[in-house]
Amino acid sequence: MRTVRRRYLALEIDSDEMVDSREFMDAVWSAVSKLYGEYGASEAGLTLIDYDMEKRFAVIRTAHTAVEIVRTALASITKIENMPVAIHILTVSGTIRSLYKKMAK
């Protein structure tokens, strides 16, 4: 069986307020579903890998075919629980190790 290729996205959560991981993932799922429907969201295979509320940093995993879908959905997020938020992609990588290596540079 062919393995599913994945991509890891390091994200910066730009907000004045603290956003917890559940609220964050709900917002991401909701943005993907709004723009691409439940079918698109199911193809994205989103998973939260790492979340640091203090540093406003997150790592999510997605299918490599859905990177652009996720990028668009993340860019469309303007609010989480009525708090103004912007989510910016810092880097994209094929493995967690190389993602953190890129981040360290």
Place this chain on the structure above:
Amino acid sequence: MKRIYADLHLCPNLNDSKHVSQIISKASKLGYRLIAITFPSNLIEEEIWRLRNISKEAKIDLASRVDLKPKTPEELIYDLRKLRRRFEIIAVVCESKNVARQAAKDRRVDLLNFPSLDFRRRFFDRAEAELASNGLASFEIDMKPLLTLEGPARVRLLSNLRRETAIAKEFHVPIVISSGVSDEMLLRKPKELTALASLFDLDETSAIEAVSKNPLAIVKRNREKLSSRFVAPGIRIIRRGKDC
């Protein structure tokens, strides 16, 4: 060579200098190297120079822009005559068909902007595109409404943008993607803007050109024209003096 990204439509509150500085530094942080701020048409030159200095500190280039909202073509011509030599970018918000047609064929207009919320007043059709393709005007798409609208309004906007970008591409009218925001939280990275452009079927190459090559070309062309050395397109003064 590293690509240079530009956002030609930032609308900060010019009375709040802290807010202006914040939005400039945010744009710089997000990867833009050229921004344009919308100024009122009666603005004094010193204010532009003050903001240029702030931008210089943030390592970002600032272009001056004015948005014209004329009610008649005659008013547009009058405004262009008065303001063309004072601003690097002139955008026309086309609120009537006559104004849209005049703006598309007038070579002093840089950007054609259409009201996002009133769908009956989006006049970018094939006739408009044909006129614009013979002139110098580009079709500007503000991304702010895409971020702020929801539900049926956003669906309708996407549908209009899809039709309009297809027409612009067919008639080779340059597309410029701008943010059009006054709030720094709505600023997005250039790559994020190109990703959002995929929602109205703009291919990646065209979207990247719309945030880099096309806006840069407008500013470069106008700076050349506004320079004291400019004589005519392709002709400029190299040296002045008795020995020339």
